[in-house]
Amino acid sequence: xxxSWKIGKIAGIDIHIxxxxxxxxxLFTWVLATSYFPQQxxxxxxxxxxxxxxxxxLLIFASVLIHELAHSLVAxxxxxxxxxxxxxxxxxxxxxxxxxxxxxxxxxxxxxGPSASMMLAFxxxxxxxxLSGFSEPLKASFMYxxxxxxVLAVFNLLPGFxxxxxxxxxxxxxxxxxxxxxxxxxxxxxxQGVAFLLLFLGVFQILRGNLGGFWLIxxxxxxxxxxxxxxxQVTVESTLNGVRAKELMRExxxxxxxxxxxxxxxxxxxxxxxxxxxxxxxxxxxxGIVCLExxxxxxxxxxxxxxxxxIMTPKEKLEAVSPDDDGIKILNSLTVKDIHQVPVVxxxxxxxxxxxxxxxxxIKLRSELGV
Ligand SMILES: [Zn+2]
Numbered sequence: 001x002x003x004s005w006k007i008g009k010i011a012g013i014d015i016h017i018x019x020x021x022x023x024x025x026x027l028f029t030w031v032l033a034t035s036y037f038p039q040q041x042x043x044x045x046x047x048x049x050x051x052x053x054x055x056x057x058l059l060i061f062a063s064v065l066i067h068e069l070a071h072s073l074v075a076x077x078x079x080x081x082x083x084x085x086x087x088x089x090x091x092x093x094x095x096x097x098x099x100x101x102x103x104x105x106x107x108x109x110x111x112x113g114p115s116a117s118m119m120l121a122f123x124x125x126x127x128x129x130x131l132s133g134f135s136e137p138l139k140a141s142f143m144y145x146x147x148x149x150x151v152l153a154v155f156n157l158l159p160g161f162x163x164x165x166x167x168x169x170x171x172x173x174x175x176x177x178x179x180x181x182x183x184x185x186x187x188x189x190x191x192q193g194v195a196f197l198l199l200f201l202g203v204f205q206i207l208r209g210n211l212g213g214f215w216l217i218x219x220x221x222x223x224x225x226x227x228x229x230x231x232x233q234v235t236v237e238s239t240l241n242g243v244r245a246k247e248l249m250r251e252x253x254x255x256x257x258x259x260x261x262x263x264x265x266x267x268x269x270x271x272x273x274x275x276x277x278x279x280x281x282x283x284x285x286x287x288g289i290v291c292l293e294x295x296x297x298x299x300x301x302x303x304x305x306x307x308x309x310x311i312m313t314p315k316e317k318l319e320a321v322s323p324d325d326d327g328i329k330i331l332n333s334l335t336v337k338d339i340h341q342v343p344v345v346x347x348x349x350x351x352x353x354x355x356x357x358x359x360x361x362x363i364k365l366r367s368e369l370g371v
Pocket of ligand 1: 067068071113114156164
């Protein structure tokens with residue numbers, strides 16, 4: 001099943017909807033139409049509840065999108081590359097290419113999201129006020145949207161990384177100490193604290209018979225893993241800082257033919273020669289690269305039927321790097337393109353290969369040595 005759908009493009013940024021987003025969209029519409037509006041306006045007709053519920057849900061979706069767009073547009077103004085915004089069950093996430101380079105950049109980028117939500121809250125509140133006496137359902141919808149945007153702004157300002165408030169906290173500590181890694185560490189810890197608080201509140205709510213507590217537990221759990229992951233990413237980036245492709249690449253790779261069966265590759269090359277990366281060539285021309293990861297991704301029962309050509313990363317998908325390219329850039333591009341390896345090319349010749357696992361091993365080695 002497809003995980004996300006592209007629904008459009010705004011200012012050069014792809015807007016995607018994750019499949020999990022439909023869950024929250026339907027849930028919001030359902031709760032609004034069957035419980036929230038009926039309780040407040042019992043005199044409406046049944047169809048009206050659903051219509052205004054759907055309308056309100058769509059505008060919640062637009063509000064979350066505007067929040068993420070605010071982050072993204074400021075990031076773009078600061079010269080960062082923003083690939084896409086994905087809306088999912090817990091809101092939105094903007095895929096911004098690199099971590100900000102300066103504390104004040106991070107600070108402004110983090111603050112514009114909640115500011116946008118706050119302005120939306122104010123705007124909806126004013127509109128709801130103006131519509132009173134004119135259209136009761138629209139007034140009710142805008143009032144709810146004002147509330148939701150207000151909650152969105154306040155919740156995002158909780159000081160735990162990677163929430164916006166946590167980024168603000170990180171930027172401030174970073175500014176004072178000059179140490180991004182330390183700042184991330186502290187802000188992530190606070191983030192984990194906030195996450196535990198939400199988990200605790202969730203359990204408390206459930207014990208009191210309020211099933212809405214499950215939602216808090218879910219959000220808390222998500223935040224906790226995001227805080228840990230965010231910290232890990234900064235550790236990786238600071239470890240790879242200043243490391244060049246030539247230090248990460250392996251030069252001792254074997255060349256094999258694309259017609260080799262996967263089973264042969266495993267027996268004669270991987271197990272026998274203890275190598276894990278191979279340049280696939282046909283005569284003298286480069287066809288692709290095959291790594292241990294590609295073999296692992298192939299079901300074992302197919303090893304006797306498939307050739308290396310079928311499982312390798314073909315050269316069209318390989319993006320060559322030069323020996324002086326930056327380690328972080330290479331790792332990011334492997335992750336974004338979802339490939340395992342890149343050839344290092346110097347003067348038109350492949351002089352080395354970098355595998356994702358080589359980079360990860362390098363990071364592990366350095367952190368074990370404490371350097
Ligand atoms: Zn935000």
